[in-house]
Amino acid sequence: MPHKHVVMFSSGAGSWAAARRVVDQYGSENLYLVFSDVKGDNPSPHAGEDEDNYRFLRRAAWDLGGQLVWLSEGRDIWQVFHDDRFLGNTRLANCSKFLKQRPAREWLEANCDPAETTVYVGIDWSEAHRLPAIVRSYAPYTAVAPLCEPPYLDKDDILEQLHARGIKPPRLYDLGFAHANCGGFCVRSGQAQFKNLLKVMPERYAYHEKNEQDLRTHLGKDVSILRDRRGGTTKPMTLKEFRERVENEQINVDPYDIGGCGCFVEEENEAA
Template sequence: MAHKHVVMFSSGAGSWAAARRVVEQHGNENLYLVFSDVKGDNPSPHAGEDKDNYRFLRQAAWDLGGQLVWLTEGRDIWQVFRDDRFLGNTRLANCSKFLKQRPAREWLEAHCDPDETTVYVGIDWSEAHRLPAIERSYQPYKAVAPLCEPPYLDKEDILEQLRERGIKPPRLYDMGFAHANCGGFCVRSGQAQFKNLLKVMPERYAYHEQQEQALRNYLGKDVAILRDRRGGTTKPMTLTDFRQRVESEQINVDPYDIGGCGCFVEEENAA
């Protein structure tokens, strides 16, 4: 049986760079690019990935060769939050669990023999401390992070490589987002990313603001994605509260408070 090389393909630049290294080392004959879509059947342009990510996904997969495996659980993140009666946040992202981790794991177990399969994730050398947890979570499959190995690349290096191969990177990078996934909206994001989303995509911010309030009404609980830590105490801060404070310049946002994706890189995620 031929050894399979399975890349967890996020539609961002990092997973493409990881897959490119796999192709350079092993070819693409037994390459599988597994993409788990979080849009479900939601017709809104603000749900799921940014529209340009879907363009990039197809173009990047064509560049790499192999087989693009497109998985869809059927729900979007807000449907998951409602069904699970829990609003995802920086500490626990149940949207990742149900829409990315489980579909990818189920596909992996249905189609791949652990003894004949290597799984690849797109973290880089700056996140190498996460690798032991990743390796544990994918057992009995072997998990590898190609970008944690030399030559070491930063985001600009990767974007330049894309351009050299005639691939336009996802537009979200040019719009100031450190991560191009989930349309610039991720419950793991920090305040700086939410501020940027409000600035460059106010309609998308408004969509998620409305969805958060609808979920609060449904649950009857004071829950929110963000946290207000003023005065030495921590309490929920809704997207409405955050927007109003930004607009009235009543909040100082740390420009380095980006937060980040991690749908396939935490210990519980692959299981």
């Protein structure tokens, strides 16, 4: 049985670069690009990935060859939060568990023999500390992070490689986002990313702000994605409150408080 090379393909530049290294070393004959879509059946352009990511996903997959495996659990993140009665945040992202980790794992177990399969993720050398958790979470499959190995690349290097191959990167990078996943909205994001989303995509921000308010009403709890740490205490800060403080210049946002996605780099039992 030929050895399978399975790349967790996020529709961002990093996962393409990781897959490119796999193809350069092993070819694309037994390559599988596994994309777990968080949009579900929601027709809203603000749900799931940014619309340009879907363009990039198809173009990047065509460049790499192999088979693009498109998975969808059926729900979007807000449906998960509603059904699970829990609002995801920087510590616990149940959207990752239900919409990405589980569908990908189920596909792996249904289609791939652990003894004949290597799984690849797109983290780079700056996130190498996450690798032990990745290895544990994918066992008994072998998990590898190609971008944690030399030659080491930064985001600009990867974007240059994309342009050299005639591939336009996802537009979110040009719009100031460090990560191009989940439409620029991720419960793991820091305040700087939410501020940027409010600035460049106010309609998308408003969509998520409304969904957060609706969920708070549904749960009857004072929950939020963001936290207010002023005065030495930590308390919830809703997207509505954050927007109003930004608009009224009542908050100093750390420009380096970007946060980050980690859908395939944490163990599911830690996100349960």
